[in-house]
């Protein structure tokens with residue numbers, strides 16, 4: 001998309017390994033946020049690269065000094081999907097089937113839909129996780145539609161999971177193109193691929209994280225949609241130990257330029273979640 005809007009620019013891809021790629025520790029136990037982004041941001045600040053493309057859901061929710069999200073391109077599909085042996089849908093998996101996920105949010109959703117299944121940690125990139133299902137090491141795994149789409153493996157999907165039971169992570173499926181704040185010329189070029197609706201909806205979703213003071217171990221999902229002039233935000237806090245959950249939905253009349261209203265909506269939803277029982281059970285308050 002960037003080559004199309006800026007044919008005069010030369011793009012050189014630089015692959016940078018991050019702690020998140022290397023570590024085998026579940027992300028939910030990471031001590032610092034941003035295991036996928038710290039190494040990248042160091043190279044951007046040092047001028048070794050001029051632009052980063054992040055999965056938005058890997059980004060800590062607070063802005064980073066000296067850097068800006070120059071573009072948030074249009075999000076396609078934010079949902080979670082099931083990859084399973086014999087392509088069975090979730091409801092047809094045999095009782096006791098072994099489901100691989102290291103995500104507290106997905107664990108809570110699985111236990112809620114199918115308390116008879118066994119959830120165990122799984123790590124590795126998307127290819128590795130799919131291979132672990134195909135080899136029979138796991139009966140199924142839950143992953144992001146977007147992760148499979150980016151490596152051309154949508155045909156692995158057994159079932160698209162409804163956001164009613166499997167609310168996605170805040171920002172899931174969206175990308176963020178990050179540059180140094182002083183790169184004004186680059187900002188002008190890159191911002192042409194910004195999608196203001198995606199920016200608005202993902203801002204509302206990520207503000208829930210800010211309001212909760214959430215960490216990688218918080219089972220929090222959030223999904224916002226713009227329906228006409230209404231921004232609708234649903235967020236869900238789960239308890240991965242029991243599958244208990246609390247859901248809050250709010251809406252606000254908005255035009256897509258009103259980013260601050262989207263932030264306020266996220267903070268308001270977070271406040272409501274914080275006053276509930278699940279927030280106490282999982283130690284958020």
Ligand SMILES: NCc1[nH]cc(CCC(=O)O)c1CC(=O)O
Nearest residue numbers: 055057143144146147172173174
């Ligand atoms: N958890 C790691 C991660 N970070 C981003 C994606 C891909 C989806 C996206 O970019 O939103 C994934 C894989 C997954 O959740 O299955």
